[in-house]
Amino acid sequence: MAKEEQDAIGRVVAGDRDAYRVLMERHLPAVLRVTTRITGNSVDAEEAAQEAFLKAYKKLPEFRREAAFGTWVYRIGMNCALDLVERRNRDLNWNAVPLDGELGVAPVAESHRPSPERELLDREARTLREQAMQVLTPMERTAFVLRHMEEQPIPVISAALGVPENSARQAVFRAVGKLRKQLMMVRGSGRVAAMVRPQESR
DSSP states (O other), X not given: OOHHHHHHHHHHHTTOGGGHHHHHHHHHHHHHHHHHHHHSSHXXXXXXXXXXXXXXXXXXXXXXXXXXXXXXXXXXXXXXXXXXXXXXXXXXXXXXXXXXXXXXXXXXXXXXXXOHHHHHHHHHHHHHXXXXXXXXXXXXXXXXXXXXXXXXXXXXXXXXXXXXXXXXXXXXXXXXXXXXXXXXXXXXXXXXXXXXXXXXXX
């Protein structure tokens, strides 16, 4: 862990609340990215990310300094997002606000902009993928997101879901199967490239 982060953690534990800003500014983008991908909308993503950093702040005195703070708060964010998705699913009156743009990816400055046609195709592909993901259970969605979008290993997914590694693998496979079936139903014209890429478990 970087010395700057170690110093910030030490100051926060000693009572300097403002020092926590250093940790938030450094790791909020990654946490927000994964919470957005798991929840599927920006409103829930921000709520889950805020909850994650609040929990991390309260538990900071218990944090092991030899571990990486970024990995720790990232996993808290995953769990907060999964819990929120499950709560929303129990509330039939909840209407999720769709995210306009790519899920969980902050704008990045580029030297050139894609053509309007390329942007349209990319947006269509993302929309179709997000629509297809609505058929997944919260566990399947989280497993798929972490494996195929966040490229997390099975042990990390297992820990985030609180299930054995074999169950985590099965959740990934079920999600891939469901998504392929859904995408086949909307991909008839062949305009959308494959959006589910098999990965070997690791």
